[in-house]
Amino acid sequence: MRAAPWTVALALAGVLVGAPSLSAQTISVVNNGGSVADAQREAFFKPFTAETGVEIVEDTFAQELAKIRSQVETGSLVWDVASVTAINDATGCEEGLFEEIDWSEYLDPADFEGVGGFGKCGVPNNFVSGGLVYDGDVYAEDGAPRSWADFWDVETFPGKRGLLYRAEQTLEVALMADGVEAAQVMEVLATPEGRDRAFAKLEELLPHIIWWKAGAESMQLILSGEVVMTYGWNGRVATANQSNDRNLKVAFEAGHVSGSQYFTVMKGTPNKEAAIDFIVFASSPAPQADYAARISYAPANEKAYPLMSEEALATLPSGHLDKASYQSGDLYLDFWLDNGDQLLQRFVTMAAQ
Amino acid sequence: MTSLALDPPTGPHPLERAVRRSERRRRLVALLLMAPSVLFAVAVFAVPIGLFLFRAIENDGIPQRLPRTTAAVQAWDGGDLPSAAAFDALADEILALKGTPELAQLGRRLNYVVPGYRSLMMGTARRLDAAQVATLDAEATRARLIEADERWADPAFWMPLKQQSGPLTTFYLETALDFERTPSGELVSVPAERAIFIDLFVRTFQTGLATTVLCLLIGFPVAAVMARASGSLANLMLALVLIPFWTSLLVRTTAWVILLQNEGLVNKTLLFLGLVDQPLQLVFNRFGVYVAMVHVLLPYMILPLYSVMKGVSADHLRAASSLGAKPFMAFRTVYLPLVMPGVAAGSALVFVLAIGFYVTPALVGGASDQMIGYFIAYFTNTSVNWGLASALGAILLGLIALIYLVLGWAIGLDRLKVR
């Protein structure tokens, strides 16, 4: 008998909580997590909700396109808007995973010319540079690593290294370590010999590598001293330094991999209008300037620059533009479109040894 | 009518009938009580698992998306190149899929068989023009396809269309065991540099076995001491074993990451004691995986051992030694056979749980420490090769079922209870 009222109470509770938040419209936005999520929450999500009343549900992923494929192919979307890399924008667009939208109806294409214009499906949002990250308090200026060859030099710089568990970007870095100039990396990688060369270089360092998947992990590894150097993205480094009062540095002169992150609308979402509204909002000058100030990723919309303070502008990476392997252009996109899956498979096999 | 004749005199006594009727009703009630949960388990557990296993042999996508091409290729002997009709059908079917997600899916499906197939499909679709192809005859279409991509002149890219045209395929199971088909259809082992799955199974078994042995070596003396301890002390020890048992596996794994990392408590202590002069790499490698897995699984070893050992009276051992047996001899010939069911149950439980692990190695292991569970997740979430994920799962499940069967036959399944 005693159990009866108790069960009824639970059943009621179950029914009550079973139908939460039916009132407000929500859209789900997925990004790379960690400090990127923090900055997007403050610069994009909260102001957007305040302006439109549309709630944002956040999720994070490490750019595994497969997570988007499985949602679209099974017709069960959990995300509405995805923040993706250039190659994921292009691949996903070709595979019909993202909505093809004529963004010039909503935004002025001229504002985005500086970062190469609109993507195949998405809108560029911010510009990211991935480079060689080390702790300025561990290596003083004169003893600091200066090149990717130094990154591979475990004699002079003993300790583990963090590298991105992804073929794209990591193979580029491996070629730079093998002496290829940043500007030539894609040309070399496009040849079968170049690919073998990149893999051979990675295998050389394999026992010393700790792989990471999410940007926040890379910072966790170097802040905790688990690795002495890591590949890392400049905005992550800036926010890690800020919130932990540390002195991490990016050796841009070693060569870096740079490109835009794009906001895309998932194919078939019932919230397409709200998703477009959100992307337009996040691409407008004021939120763009706010986001850049928070995480030091350069804004994609040129109209954001005049809105930024001198201090905020000073934190953006500048110089060493000649040392970049760009994640844009036909050579880059065609190569990764054709070889992405295959190289990822080979990469995973190599890393699992 | 005949029933009438057979009625009262020889029929059952009314009381017996009443008992039977109530028995029948009782059975019906029991059945009705069980029905909802059994139906639920079938619908939400058995059916999903069945469909999952079926995926390992289902030929998804090729015959469905290229019906005419796969039919036309059947006439081909595998020697030179398929007929022009096959080329013609292929061009039509690629053009029909152009611009839909299905083309990319088909390309990806074929890419599992022959690397490069995805780009071949997408590139061909990009270069072909429907209006132009419509004006060509079969021979010209063949030339046009080979012009669009010369790989169409390579029989290796036609072979999967011939070999995998039926509703079922053994392709995924073959891949999961590191086999592949030659262009002529022969089954051969894949070259060493691409073979990963046999290694993966070996690694999974090694990890499972090492964890089991470690748990047994650590758990046996502990369970023995617990079994001999007096009431309140035994209760305290039992509580200490149950605390981790009741603590989330995730929390415990997290704790090990915190404890074992470079700046963690263990390394700090070692440095402080001067035992090492720079932090040891204790996590994100095999060592970390063993520590965390042994920690998670140790209670599963200790509890069955403890319950069996508690039933073994100390008198047995004393009797043996009073008969002149040396302690080791008494242990081996008297104690060990008596506690063997506990050893077997604990070891089987730990081993079976260990080879299915996913979360713990994912959090405390490196890329080279991952087991089958990780790759099932990887091929589901990161690579979307669902057939391969299912094949790996089916093999793992088959092995586990085999272990249960052997054990059930050897010691009786009902002994495989934790408590």
Add this chain to the structure above:
Amino acid sequence: MAARSIRTRGERVGRLAVLAFTGLVLVFLVAPVFVVVPLSFTDSEILVFPLPGWSLRWYEDFFTNPLWTGALYNSFAIGLSVTVLATVLGTTAALGLHASRFRLKPVALGLLMAPLAVPVVIVAVAMFYFFARIGLLGTFPGMVLAHTVLALPFVVVTVLATLQGFDPTVVRAAASLGASPLFGFRTVTLPIIAPGVVSGALFAFVTSFDELVVTIFIASPRQRTLPRQIFSGVSENLSPTVTAAAVVLIVVCMSLMIAVELLRRRSARLQGKAQ
């Protein structure tokens, strides 16, 4: 005493060594739990010992940050729904299994227990495919159904265990005294099996509250649970808030499991007395 005196010195040393080893193993078993708890009270951003100072700031973060409160809410909502569903299904199943002797009984029992024997990652992936196909992926009902499958065996086992000591003649006695089956169940059967049912319900709640792997595969961010949020915390950004969340998880699960243990002992005692 006499037995102890005839032990040799070597045996005594060996015995001490085994005892010391046992002590070390027990410390090894509980250490992680007792490391996480103090760390959650640190006032530092990083997880180091000795604690620079004590503070509740991470609990404040936990209980005010919508990511964490949302996760806690989802965990309770899903957990309570699972508890209701699994308890009802599991209790009726146990009553049916106990009352029946038909040939397929082991099959039914095996089917209900099977989710415990299959590696959870396989269950998770299988449900992922299945739920995607029928539109339950990333939905609240989907999560409840999936967790109920995992919780059901525990309810069936605990209720069956209490029924082992239950004499069905009592029900027949009630019936012979004119009690309707439902009345008989409510006044006779239920009070006897109540501890088992409550234990099973608690087990079901803990199973869902603590579940991670299936959640990783089938939950959308709208059903993000506490373990799922801790998991992203560990793999992305191991902040002290993660340890505070872990402590909340420990406290909820462990207090419920202690309740289960107390109930088990109480009913064992009661059954012992009855005999």
